[in-house]
Structures are given as C-alpha cells and as structure tokens.
Amino acid sequence: MNTKLYVIKEQIELLGTKINNILREFAHNETVDNALLYFTKTELPALTDVQLEGYIELCEKTFQRTKIPVLAGRLQAQQTLDCGDGVVLLAGSILEQKIITLFITRKAIQSVGYFDERLTDNCCYGDYAHRLSAAGMYPKLSVKHLPWLFDVATEEKTVGKNIMEEVSCGWFNYKHGDFPQNKKYQEIDDLKIALKEYIKRNKEA
Secondary structure (H helix, E strand, C coil): CCEEEEEECCCCCCHHHHHHHHHHHHHHHCCCCEEEEEECCCCCCCCCHHHHHHHHHHHHHHHHHHCCCEEEECCCCCEEEEEECCEEEEEECCCCECCCEEEEEHHHHHHHCCCCCCCCCCHHHHHHHHHHHHCCCCCCCCCCECCCEEEECCCCCCCCECCCCHHHHHHHHHHHCCCHHHCECCCHHHHHHHHHHHHHHHHHC
C-alpha cells in the first residue's frame, strides 16, 4: 500500500487543529503518497484491521481512477456514481454524516495547504473541498450550493449523526457566503458533468 494509516483513539474537540497536527507529521516524516485518518471515538462500530485494509485499497484504486485527492467516509450518499473500472463513488454533503475516515494525498496538502483551524466540525471538510476545487484539484463546485464530498462504496452501511457547531458554521458563512444549513444540493446532472470533466482532464494531463 502507498498509504500511511493513522488511528486516532482520543476524543476530537478541535477537528481542524487535530487533523493538521497529523498531516504535518505525515508530510514531514513519511515517504508514501497518501494518508488515511481513522477516528475511533464515535458511536459507530469499530472497523477491523481487515476492513481498514480493504478501505485503503478502495481509496487508492478510486484515486487512481478519478484523481479526487480527498475521500471522506462514511457518507450518507445522496447519489451513487459509477466512474468505470469498477470504481463507485458515493456523493454526499457535510451536513448528514459523521465522518470517521479521511483519505488525503500528499499532493493535495502541497497544493492547498492544511485545514482551516477555525472550522471545528464537518465545515472543515467542505471548506477544503472548495479550496481544492478552486485549485483545479476537485470536480468544480458552486459556492451557492453545499460542497460535495466523496467516499468509496463499501458493504459497511452504518452512518452516524453529525452535529454542526455554531461558531464553525459562522466561519463557513464568512468564507462561503452562507451557513451550510441554508445551502441546497447542486443538481445531480451538474455534478455528473463536473465529475466527468474532471476525470477526463486528469486522464489527458
């Protein structure tokens, strides 16, 4: 595998700060291209070593096919997208699900930096998706809509309820024009077009 696994067993209070500490350690001390963060302090059943290994393999395969450098699980999917070559993406938003895994590439960190530490809940993932999109490293997102997050499709269907923090949402509003709770989903057809264009562009690069 070309991915370093980080298992985080303590309670996460300042999400952006905690993620950044791990990613700095990864960027400075590891030679592999990807990192997978797994947060265990949730109400969800723990993933086994076999499940984690299988998830990492799916993430690596999905990245090779789509070049999407950040995958967040577990998503309560609003749409399932077949990307070919046996790769299936789940598309959801920052509102519904508790995110327990984060797959991220070294290239993403080098290109857009670390997470905004003012965002202490799922807003940090949505903000990062917008930043990747602006840098051309993610399917094109509209700031008028909820930012899409992507996950790989697995047999594990259990999702946990996410709780949004008021101050974090306030910073998201400041950066992206409205509170995430007020934003609507982008049309699925627009998402499919953006994803197809992104995959095609990266395949030709």
